[in-house]
Amino acid sequence: MAKEELVISLDIGSNSVHGVIAKYNEDNNKIEVLAGDTLFSDGIKDGAVIAIQEAYKTIGQILAKLEKNQEGEITKKVIGIRGLLIEVSSESAGVRISENDTEVRDDTIQELVDKIEDVKRISDKQEIIQIIPKEYVLDEQCVQDPIGMEGEYLELDALVVVATKTNMTNIRKAIDDESPLLYYGYNSVGDVLVSKEDKELGCVLIDLGGMTTGLVVYIDGKIKHVFELPMGADLITRDIIKKLRVSQKEAKSIKEKYGSVLEELIEQDSEFEYTVAGTRQQKYTRKQLVDIIKPQVDLQIDYILNSLKKKNIDIDVLAGGIILTGAGALLEGMAEAFEKALNCVTKIVNFTEDDIIADKKLVSSQLYTTAIATLCSEYKNQILIHNNDNSKSSSILSGFKKLLNIVR
Ligand SMILES: Nc1ncnc2c1ncn2[C@@H]1O[C@H](COP(=O)(O)OP(=O)(O)O)[C@@H](O)[C@H]1O
Ligand SMILES: [Mg+2]
Numbered sequence: 001m002a003k004e005e006l007v008i009s010l011d012i013g014s015n016s017v018h019g020v021i022a023k024y025n026e027d028n029n030k031i032e033v034l035a036g037d038t039l040f041s042d043g044i045k046d047g048a049v050i051a052i053q054e055a056y057k058t059i060g061q062i063l064a065k066l067e068k069n070q071e072g073e074i075t076k077k078v079i080g081i082r083g084l085l086i087e088v089s090s091e092s093a094g095v096r097i098s099e100n101d102t103e104v105r106d107d108t109i110q111e112l113v114d115k116i117e118d119v120k121r122i123s124d125k126q127e128i129i130q131i132i133p134k135e136y137v138l139d140e141q142c143v144q145d146p147i148g149m150e151g152e153y154l155e156l157d158a159l160v161v162v163a164t165k166t167n168m169t170n171i172r173k174a175i176d177d178e179s180p181l182l183y184y185g186y187n188s189v190g191d192v193l194v195s196k197e198d199k200e201l202g203c204v205l206i207d208l209g210g211m212t213t214g215l216v217v218y219i220d221g222k223i224k225h226v227f228e229l230p231m232g233a234d235l236i237t238r239d240i241i242k243k244l245r246v247s248q249k250e251a252k253s254i255k256e257k258y259g260s261v262l263e264e265l266i267e268q269d270s271e272f273e274y275t276v277a278g279t280r281q282q283k284y285t286r287k288q289l290v291d292i293i294k295p296q297v298d299l300q301i302d303y304i305l306n307s308l309k310k311k312n313i314d315i316d317v318l319a320g321g322i323i324l325t326g327a328g329a330l331l332e333g334m335a336e337a338f339e340k341a342l343n344c345v346t347k348i349v350n351f352t353e354d355d356i357i358a359d360k361k362l363v364s365s366q367l368y369t370t371a372i373a374t375l376c377s378e379y380k381n382q383i384l385i386h387n388n389d390n391s392k393s394s395s396i397l398s399g400f401k402k403l404l405n406i407v408r
Contacts, residue, residue, distance in 0.1 A: 004072035006034070007378065008063065011080040011185055011370040012047050012171060014211035014232060016040045017058055020371045021066040021074075024379055025357055031375055033358035036368045037065045046212055046230065047083020049170035056174045063175070077177050080185030080374035081129065082214060085167045088184070088226050090134070091120045094155035104138065104146040104154055112156045120160045127168055129182045132159040134222050144221075159226060161187075181378050186214035186226050188373040193349045194218065194323055203320030204313070205349075206304065206338075207370070208328025210234040213304065217313055218320070225311055229303060233328030236296045243292050244284065245276050254289070261297045261333035262340075263290045297334070301341045321345030327366040 004023055011018040018038040025032040039062050043054025067074065093115035097108055113131055122128060136143050138151040146154055161184040172178055190205045199218040207214035211232045217225040236259070240251035258272050269287045276282050308315060315322075321344040324335055329348045339346040351363050351372055362368055 005075045006070060006072040007076055007078060007375060008066055008074055009078040009080065009371040009375040009378070010059070010062070010175065011368070011374065012044060012049075012082070013370075014046055014209050014234065015044055016210070017044060017062055018367050018371050019062045019066055020362075020368050020375065021070060022372075022375055023072065028357075031356045031372070031379060033356055033362060033368070033372060034070060035066055035068075036358075036362045036371070037062050038367050043174070046085075047081060048085050048167045049174050052170055052173060055170070056176075059174045060176070076378075077175055077180040078374050078378045079171065079175065079180045079182050080188060080370045081163065081168075081171065081182055082185045082212060082228060082370075083167075084212075084228065084230055085164045086129070086184065086228070087162045088159050089120065089162070090157065091116050091160050092155060092157045093119050094137075094153055096153055097151055102150045102152065104149050104151060106147065108154060109147065109156075112154060116156060116158050116160060120162070122162055125165055126162050127165050128160060129163050129168070130161040130184050130187070132161065132184070132187050132223060132226070134158055134224065159187075159223065161226075183374045183377045184226065185370040185374055186216050186228070187223070188377040189214075189325055189370055190216035190218070190223065190226075192355075192373050192376045193325060193351070193369070196221070198320035198323060199223075201320035202318035203323055204308065204315065204318060205323045205325065206329075208233055208324060208326040208334070210328070213300070213328075214326075215304070215307070217308070217311070219313075219318070225313070227307070227311075229307060231300055231303060233326075233331065235300070236293050236331070239292050239296050240289075244274055244282070246274050247278065250274060255293070255331065258286050258289055259293050259331055260286060260290055261294055261331060261337040263287055263294075265333045265336065266290070293331070294337075297331075297337050298341065301338060305342065315342055315344055318344070321347070324348045325350060325366065325369055330366055 006021055006023050008021050016038055020033050020036040022031050022033045039058050041055055041058035043051035049055045095111045116131055135157045136146045137155040138146050138149055139153055186207055194205050200221040202219045205216040209232045211234050213229045213232050215227055237251045237255055240255055260266055266286050269285050271283050271285050273281050273283055322338050335346045335348050350366055350369055
């Protein structure tokens with residue numbers, strides 16, 4: 001019997017790497033996550049490799065843990081990338097569909113993608129990671145999916161994700177694979193976790209990470225922007241360290257265990273103990289902790305609002321509101337704080353057991369959301385885009401068709 005094909009998906013995070021190993025369960029058309037692991041790394045910062053030996057070590061450890069006890073063959077590695085070394089810009093291009101055969105086919109799309117690559121002038125220090133279609137226009141009419149349609153002229157308006165070559169080379173080196181499939185993590189998350197309805201209504205997906213916050217804006221059902229802000233939930237931890245004079249580990253644990261953004265959510269205040277400067281025991285209450293957490297969250301919400309304004313996005317007209325994801329969203333009161341500050345509907349999204357086959361704990365932690373979403377992007381392409389071996393075109397073309405059950 002042929003060995004089962006397994007795929008590893010890694011999410012290179014703010015200062016850690018989250019990874020899952022999975023297979024495609026054909027019986028129910030779902031991804032089955034077999035194991036997940038997450039490790040902090042001194043070699044990774046804001047999605048980039050800053051110390052190759054450290055990063056190589058961490059990633060090696062994660063891969064070994066994921067592969068342990070698995071029967072099957074790892075056929076590919078999929079990487080969700082992000083970080084400040086990545087730039088996203090908007091580009092458009094058009095192609096004339098052949099005179100004899102006016103049907104839009106895969107190769108018409110490929111031609112368009114090649115044109116977009118030509119239009120987007122990159123330096124020899126950069127590489128294109130992904131082309132995310134925003135909108136197709138077939139003979140001046142907007143269409144969702146042009147394949148199979150008849151027409152004369154097809155245009156594509158797309159977001160082009162560009163990364164610095166050196167960083168990508170370091171990532172490839174660290175995972176010991178020269179041609180992993182690369183996806184822009186935030187886009188993958190939006191693709192699978194934001195419902196069609198919310199996209200139509202207009203909404204902003206906000207991925208609250210440790211030191212990065214990713215934003216994906218949808219208007220009229222289409223993706224408009226994807227960008228990242230250099231801040232995150234680790235800054236709350238930092239404020240707790242400063243105020244309580246505890247270790248980073250203790251501050252993180254205090255935040256996750258007792259933290260809340262809003263006082264009104266704490267029905268009955270309670271005390272907890274912590275160790276000051278590694279020696280004395282001190283007591284603090286959950287309500288007192290709100291006074292450390294809330295100012296930082298307010299600052300970050302303000303920053304988000306201002307950066308949306310700079311892009312001329314008026315949150316008041318986006319009826320789908322705010323959609324939160326990322327482990328930072330697990331802090332009690334985070335959604336309520338956004339709702340209150342921005343006066344719009346806010347919800348937290350994540351995969352559910354209906355979407356994928358996986359351990360319940362692994363799914364609910366939010367730690368693997370990006371890694372799983374990136375996997376979905378790849379499976380979607382693998383199934384739909386000609387099943388070819390050309391990893392570049394299959395990843396570059398991502399996002400114009402959907403098949404897996406997960407797509408909301
Ligand atoms: N249960 C929780 N409650 C509150 N915050 C949490 C929880 N779990 C993780 N976090 C916080 O989420 C942040 C990490 O988010 P994550 O999405 O894993 O980061 P990244 O994607 O940037 O690697 C950290 O600041 C961590 O303390
Ligand atoms: Mg995350």
